[in-house]
Amino acid sequence: xxxxxxxxxxxxxxxxxxxxxxxxxxxxxxxxxxxxxxxxxxxxxxxxxxxxxxxxxxxxxxxxxxxxxxxxxxxxxxxxxxxxxxxxxxxxxxxxxxxxxxxxxxxxxxxxxxxxxxxxxxxxxxxxxxxxxxxxxxxxxxxxxxxxxxxxxxxxxxxxxxxxxxxxxxxxxxxxxxxxxxxxxxxxxxxxxxxxxxxxxxxxxxxxxxxxxxxxxxxxxxxxxxxxxxxxxxxxxxxxxxxxxxxxxxxxxxxxxxxxxxxxxxxxxxxxxxxxxxxxxxxxx
Amino acid sequence: xxxxxxxxxxxxxxxxxxxxxxxxxxxxxxxxxxxxxxxxxxxxxxxxxxxxxxxxxxxxxxxxxxxxxxxxxxxxxxxxxxxxxxxxxxxxxxxxxxxxxxxxxxxxxxxxxxxxxxxxxxxxxxxxxxxxxxxxxxxxxxxxxxxxxxxxxxxxxxxxxxxxxxxxxxxxxxxxxxxxxxxxxxxxxxxxxxxxxxxxxxxxxxxxxxxxxxxxxxxxxxxxxxxxxxxxxxxxxxxxxxxxxxxxxxxxxxxxxxxxxxxxxxxxxxxxxxxxxxxxxxxxxxxxxxxxxxxxxxxxxxxxxxxxxxxxxxx
Numbered sequence: 001x002x003x004x005x006x007x008x009x010x011x012x013x014x015x016x017x018x019x020x021x022x023x024x025x026x027x028x029x030x031x032x033x034x035x036x037x038x039x040x041x042x043x044x045x046x047x048x049x050x051x052x053x054x055x056x057x058x059x060x061x062x063x064x065x066x067x068x069x070x071x072x073x074x075x076x077x078x079x080x081x082x083x084x085x086x087x088x089x090x091x092x093x094x095x096x097x098x099x100x101x102x103x104x105x106x107x108x109x110x111x112x113x114x115x116x117x118x119x120x121x122x123x124x125x126x127x128x129x130x131x132x133x134x135x136x137x138x139x140x141x142x143x144x145x146x147x148x149x150x151x152x153x154x155x156x157x158x159x160x161x162x163x164x165x166x167x168x169x170x171x172x173x174x175x176x177x178x179x180x181x182x183x184x185x186x187x188x189x190x191x192x193x194x195x196x197x198x199x200x201x202x203x204x205x206x207x208x209x210x211x212x213x214x215x216x217x218x219x220x221x222x223x224x225x226x227x228x229x230x231x232x233x234x235x236x237x238x239x240x241x242x243x244x245x246x247x248x249x250x251x252x253x254x255x256x257x258x259x260x261x262x263x264x265x266x267x268x269x270x271x272x273x274x275x276x277x278x279x280x281x282x283x284x285x
Numbered sequence: 286x287x288x289x290x291x292x293x294x295x296x297x298x299x300x301x302x303x304x305x306x307x308x309x310x311x312x313x314x315x316x317x318x319x320x321x322x323x324x325x326x327x328x329x330x331x332x333x334x335x336x337x338x339x340x341x342x343x344x345x346x347x348x349x350x351x352x353x354x355x356x357x358x359x360x361x362x363x364x365x366x367x368x369x370x371x372x373x374x375x376x377x378x379x380x381x382x383x384x385x386x387x388x389x390x391x392x393x394x395x396x397x398x399x400x401x402x403x404x405x406x407x408x409x410x411x412x413x414x415x416x417x418x419x420x421x422x423x424x425x426x427x428x429x430x431x432x433x434x435x436x437x438x439x440x441x442x443x444x445x446x447x448x449x450x451x452x453x454x455x456x457x458x459x460x461x462x463x464x465x466x467x468x469x470x471x472x473x474x475x476x477x478x479x480x481x482x483x484x485x486x487x488x489x490x491x492x493x494x495x496x497x498x499x500x501x502x503x504x505x506x507x508x509x510x511x512x513x514x515x516x517x518x519x520x521x522x523x524x525x526x527x528x529x530x531x532x533x534x535x536x537x538x539x540x541x542x543x544x545x546x547x548x549x550x551x552x553x554x555x556x557x558x559x560x561x562x563x564x565x566x567x568x569x570x571x572x573x574x575x576x577x578x579x580x581x582x583x584x585x586x587x588x589x590x591x592x593x594x595x596x597x598x599x600x
Contacts, residue, residue, distance in 0.1 A: 118303075122304060126578075130540060130571065217428050217431075221428075221430050221544075222544055251431070255434070263425075
């Protein structure tokens with residue numbers, strides 16, 4: 001839909017947006033860290049060094065070592081893969097199921113729309129964390145079940161966003177024109193409605209991605225996320241808890257990793273919204 | 286107005302009913318037979334069957350569902366498999382920790398966030414505004430359990446001002462009980478305050494752009510008066526929505542925070558019950574939390590009508 005000139009304008013606008021630029025830099029660094037960890041980490045995450053345990057920062061171990069003498073920087077690097085994978089796949093689940101549901105409800109209206117809204121009410125009635133704990137407890141702890149648990153709660157979020165923006169698009173003139181030219185509801189949805197809401201979906205995706213990282217950390221912290229020996233930021237914090245008096249650095253760095261990651265994604269989302277969503281832009285200016 | 290209320294109430298009841306079915310079915314597929322778990326590995330088949338019969342586990346699914354839901358309606362939550370006491374007793378005992386915790390956190394987050402939001406909105410575009418919102422942006426990104434660990438390190442381990450965890454019980458005195466809820470409440474409430482402050486600010490800014498605000502200013506009202514009398518009142522709808530959502534979040538957030546501080550609250554109860562396969566306790570607590578969420582959201586919906594007279598006419 002968008003002409004190349006509009007894209008160019010958007011891109012130059014994006015790079016003059018402070019939130020977007022900071023968020024983009026943090027997010028790219030996070031992804032780089034995850035990619036680098038596939039080939040190289042300062043130490044192997046499985047290498048124990050009991051004599052060198054609970055050490056603070058040094059030139060050998062930039063972020064110190066944990067209670068088994070493992071290198072904390074290496075564990076944070078490898079743990080980022082876990083956070084990204086869980087959050088990303090649960091966003092894809094939420095969008096993959098939620099968006100079609102929302103589009104369908106908006107296109108059909110009536111009973112289907114009402115049913116979707118009530119389904120949303122039902123899912124929202126369950127505090128997300130409580131249900132994630134329940135789901136992982138029922139099906140067993142682990143990364144896959146954490147993904148499912150977080151993904152389920154992304155479904156109504158995407159369904160609501162897609163439904164809302166589709167409803168605002170249907171009365172537009174170009175949609176009426178498409179209908180008049182004899183195109184069916186499904187075809188109009190795919191050709192005209194969906195491309196015009198991609199901006200909003202991308203922004204929502206960024207927000208849910210950062211919420212997913214927080215949720216995964218919470219689940220791992222209570223022992224329901226990915227299991228050892230795979231390092232995860234949440235479990236690093238759990239292990240740090242009993243050592244808090246002896247080695248506070250064990251709690252500091254994994255937490256900072258979470259905060260910086262979530263902050264970066266939120267800034268990226270805010271920046272994208274400013275640039276891509278004309279409605280929000282008007283309200284803010 | 287009446288139409289609006291009755292529709293919201295009806296939806297609330299139906300949602301609760303649907304939720305009960307979901308909870309029941311979900312826990313029905315949990316692997317592990319409670320009767321066998323209770324009796325241990327060495328139990329004879331006869332003993333297991335006898336206990337199953339006594340617990341009503343041999344009844345068909347539908348019968349069990351209706352007897353459970355019928356019990357809930359008259360306040361009978363069943364009897365815990367592991368503690369052998371009525372679930373209701375367990376819940377009332379634990380709620381004495383979780384409810385104060387959630388309420389203090391909500392209170393903290395509100396009294397911090399609304400003034401901060403007002404402050405920022407009134408100074409929009411200034412250094413003070415971007416500084417405050419920068420801090421809020423960081424606050425949103427902080428996981429509450431990590432914040433809890435930092436608080437424990439600073440105030441309990443290093444300064445020794447408050448206990449690092451545990452709960453002496455309200456019998457030990459109001460202050461002793463309150464003292465052990467201070468850090469957990471801050472850990473839960475502050476990150477929420479960051480979210481609420483951002484919502485308050487943007488809701489106020491939306492309202493400040495409206496024509497009636499310009500009219501109010503034009504007729505000579507001071508900036509401050511416009512902000513408090515007109516803007517804040519009209520910005521209440523998004524603020525109330527987030528407050529309602531936050532209460533639900535805080536109640537669920539107690540699951541993790543209670544684990545950090547070893548507090549004997551609802552969150553820890555449900556967590557332990559899940560690991561011990563004490564399904565009847567899990568069902569009871571989850572239904573109670575879900576009912577609370579639905580009730581709070583209903584109250585928020587109804588308060589819209591009080592705040593915004595335009596909604597009263599709508600059905």
